[in-house]
Amino acid sequence: MKNNYRRSLALTGIFAFFLTYNSPIFSQNLPQKNISGNITDGADPLSGVNVLVKNTARGSISDLEGRYSVTASPNDTLVFTYVGYKLREVAVGSGSLLNVTMQVDATALDQVVINAGYYKVSDKEKTGSIARVTAEEIENQPVSNPLAAMQGRMAGVNIVQNTGVPGGGFSVRIRGRNSIRADGSEPLYIVDGVPYPSQSLGNFEVSTVMGDAQSPLNGINPNDIESIEVLKDADATAIYGSRGANGVVLITTKKGKAGKTRFNVSSTTGVGVLSRRMNLLNTEEYLAMRREAFANDGIAEYPAYAYDINGTWDQQRYTDWQKVLLGGAANYTNVNASVQGGDAYTSFLLSGNHRKETTVFPGDFEYNKNSVLANINHTSRDGRVEVRFTANYVVDDNNMPTTSMVYAALSLPPNAPALYNETGGLNWENGTFQNPLAALEGKYLSQTNTLLGSGSISYRLFNNFTLKSNFGYSNIALEESSTSPNTIYDPAYGLDSSFSSISVNNGERKSWIVEPQLEYKRDFGKAEISALVGSTFQSETITNLYQYAYDFTSNNLIYDIGSAAYVDILASSKEEYRYNAVYGRVNLNWAEKYLLNLTGRRDGSSRFGPGKRFANFGAVGVAWIFSEEKGIAKTLPFLSFGKLRGSYGSSGNDQIGNYGYLDTYQGNGFSYQGIPTLQPTRLFNPSFGWETNRKLEVALELGFVENRLLINAAYYRNRSTNQLVGIPLPATTGFPSLQGNLDATVQNTGLELELNTINIQNDNVHWNTTINFSRPRNELISFPGLETSTYANQFVVGEPLDIILQYNYLGVDRETGLYTFQDYDNNGEITSPDDKKKVTRIGVDYFGGLGNNLRYKNFTVAVLFQFVKQKGYNYLYTSALPGDMVNQATEVLDHWQNPGDNATTQQYSAGFNSDAYSAYGRLLGSTATVGDASYVRLKNIALSYQLPLKSEFGLACRLFAQGQNLLTITDFKGLDPETCAQQLPSLRQISAGVEIQF
């Protein structure tokens, strides 16, 4: 794919270039003749290519079919230029037909135009820190969520997929955790200029299968994305003011391209399987553990409920529950069709996508996503008026079980009974077996309709001023339900459908935004000034209704709440959020060498109490392109590009709930004596205000050998102050926390490196390598009064926020056979918090990606490795007592049996030895539960072959195969080093497809 959208930009740029090109040297008096031909990029015609007769002012521009004609003499040379492509010079010679193929110029820094939100900037002249992924990289991956497509591709952007269940959430951290609150570090998402919620409308109590709420970004179809830019430093984020503290993710959808009306159809199908599993005990090992556990506890007669060893269950039986419950193949299909075209003034794009994904669970579950994208762009004949409108509608339909089966797969005794009885029904083994498949009788259904409409109108008042307004409307409606029919219970209990229940969560978010702006651009010879002022008016309404209904006359009526005998309304709310801002930017470009960028914003948010609503944010960014200095160009001829840039400024964070400053009561859905009840909503604090993040960045960008080697190194230091947090409180206050500001400072520093090389580049072969590396550091640098605050046992000044205070695990005592821990207060007892003093750091140390793209003639290969060096919770954190009626990792085999034994696991216990149980309980809060969770993952391989078709209709056909998460290399002890939790890991996917264009 080509970045053809630049074409429209190019038109205007080239026009300007034409007017300023002033070196009219007359050509020699040879006979002039008409030269014409077609210009292509190898496959498609290129329109808007500038054709110039060298050393003259004569020239023309290719038309929509790529045709051009120009008058020149045989001695002349034609110069073909086009944004994003290499300049070509071709001698005219004797003929009159001259067909030209343009080659993409991957190294042209000034040609890569980056979206910086309210303005665009070339990669060369940017003063801020902006990372980018393009449609090509996104489309190489068979993923359903744009966040998944960003993993491993951007320096400073750490993305973790929380579950392999389709539709599940992601955790995104741009340059670390700024907020003491665990949940206040989400970036700001902007889709085509319209803020997009980072908070899901979903309810994690309903979407239990995902272990979390749904991802809010399900409403964006990755195939519709042209590019994703991530703004990181103050210079880039300050214009987003109060919402830019955690970085800004700008998602730009595809735009229609002028030219011949083109149809594009692509289809992909694939399969996904569990990417990793654990080694668990087999039946023999398991039963030996159980027998020893009871023996250790001094219990000779197995209790009636110990069905696994008291003779109730077959002790010869063995089932690999991971294989049975998680071993399925998830099928995946994606079909995309689009049509686009237009002329120099008006272009359009219409695109539709259907995606279907099944699961690895037994049973019939699937995730469907259907989307439509429509875009229209128009420029008036006089070029003064530009109109853009994009509408995006996504229907996200998810049908999942209510549980992910991961827990059952890891914990069921290996000799647990068969799932089905002889007659094919679920086997309950006479009431002794809670059949895991029974849970599949319950269904999680969700449907999300996302409508995003955005547009802009701009009017060029005269050459220097442009009036512009962005506007947008979004409506996200989510309806999710989780059922619990009576059939999830053993039928022997005799429970009928009056025990069936459903939880239904409905959420809707409507938002509109209007952003009038005025742009000014002027060239004063060497100096070029551009400026922007604008304002934002945004209003958002969020409604939520969460209901629980039970007692149905039939399970067929379970989705009709009206058929339930009882309905509890667990939550019902309608919140309003208003936001208003004024912002501006002034950019000064002196001789394309010295750049100065000033940005600022004054923001008001309704989330704060009166008098605390407005705050100012601003930043300054500077850059020096020293390779443009004559002296340097002379002394360092190998240096093709050199830029030093820096920025400093502030942005804020208002990611808190609405109305936090009000003292209120609300209903909780219950009634007593027929009276609907009220209860206090929260402890309130009328006077909390903005959290501010001051960001500093210094970066060096270097290009060598005609920019075939590009190095980009950045150092940043962000300090977040006036921390806006839910201060934890003891329950004696009535509530777990209080919204307020803390006089604490959190610092994030880090080093980011990006390396791009073009290893081979000729007509047949193009091979480039990209490497990104990030080393974030987080530190709580000050917290006056920490010792006496409620955070005393959570944070330590001088340490990162991602620490845990734990018992220091010392191993298994050789005499007692129990886990032992350091007794910090030397009182002979291990208690919390006095002995939970060991500071353990978790989280990432460094991470990055290594990508290689190779094109040989019509064949391309892209390979991406993702690497993460980190510490996280291992399997012990969620492990059961070794000896209990729960299966265990094979690590427990190395256990203590007799005095003097040196073992890693303590003596087995069935739970009746209090000392053993307490020691196990402490182990869960000890350093033993944290280990190395580093991994290297073959994130993506994409192979593609362009069929060498010669067709008059411009028929093109591409075959491709893609693989995702193909290989993970890790020493992690547990299921998945990415999540470090008992969740379904991201799947290993392989897919193949075809794309046809005509």
Add this chain to the structure above:
Amino acid sequence: MTTHLYNRPTKYLFPILLFLCFSFISCEDFVEVDTPNYLLSGENLFNDKKTVEAAMVGIYAQLRNSFLLTGTSQGLSNMMALYTDEMDYYGNSTIREASFYRNNLLASDETVAELWSASYNQIYTSNAIIEGVAGSSNFTPEETAHFTGEAKFIRALLHFYLVNLFGEVPYIKTTNYLENQVAKRQPLAEVYASVITDLEEAINHLPEEDSSGERVRPNKRVAKALLARVYLYMENWEMAAILAEDVINNTAWEADPQRVFLKESTGTIWQFMPEFEESNTYEAQTFIFQTAPPPARALSAHLISAFEEGDLRRELWIGEVSDGVDSYYYSAKYKLLPGETGNAEYSKVLRLAEQYLIRAEARTKMGDIAGAQADLNKIRNRAGLANTTAASESDLLKAILHERRVEFFVEHGNRFFDLKRANQLDDALGSIKPGWNTTDRLLPIPEKELLVNPNLQPQNPGY
């Protein structure tokens, strides 16, 4: 580039200025939002009797639905029955109930943490009502007294359970979080003194009969009945006897053991009303099972064998399920499952039978053997049993403890509290519960509370 426009910029000044004006309107008004219609401000709440009433009954709904006194599996009725010798647990060993059953609670136990925090949350609401009503001039003296009385009763009730489960606890009397976040554990005597003060005020403030007519709201008698129990636990026999007598004299006896748990039962002092007409009690849902082996819990053999021959309660209040080989038993005090109709049952919190046994115990201690026997026989006779043969103080105390066991089994942790105050926990449980330790007489202070409030230190022994 041409600059003629630059030379005559005035032509464009007007639209630009207009635009700038528009842009720079940063309206304070625009970001002003009204209190949404699903929230009621605290100020407005205390303007209206109806909304205070809604907040008040919110506490009863919570008590009925969750923790301490609920009939669901998270309540003391279930949890403490498993903790002692009343029930056995058959469910998954990783479910929280297993830790209560095996007496291996950790300081990090979530159920314990929720028992603690839910109770203090309800105490907060009580305090908010006490303060809000006192600060409002919208209520008549009767209304003020009524709300204050109910709120103080609740505050005393919750602290009373907390102090018996956790030992020394903070007694919270304000909504001020600055004060409450550094609350200290108070000596037992102080906590009890506050419980008594609150109950005495509640007795003063509360009406003789509650407005519901169904005994689902506290009235004077309810507060007195609780106070009688408080004095019993404090071994203030005289006061316990006086208060129990007061309650007994003003409440009709329910002679039919089959009617004790019905909503109209005359022996009821205070009960929780179910959410809806036919949703019935949570107790029935929690305890009744129909298959053997039982899916989660069943009455223990220890309890079953404690019943004397011919005890009607064994027959009427206990259900049996057999798989052909073994029999399993459940508490059938409440019989109606959700949706079932029949003689409607409400969940009992305070029953008259307890007042008789309180007075019996107090009378025994004060040397009134005949009076004590009469009270004890009142309970025994209703269960179809002959008069007690116990005549000495120690025999009578034993007989009363036994009677309490078979009368109040699986009701709000009575067994645990009785064994605890009689100092018999170790004797009764040590030999039959493999995980039992002397230190299990107190639950752990939730670890997460210790982490945020060092004044709650030290942790209870054994955790």
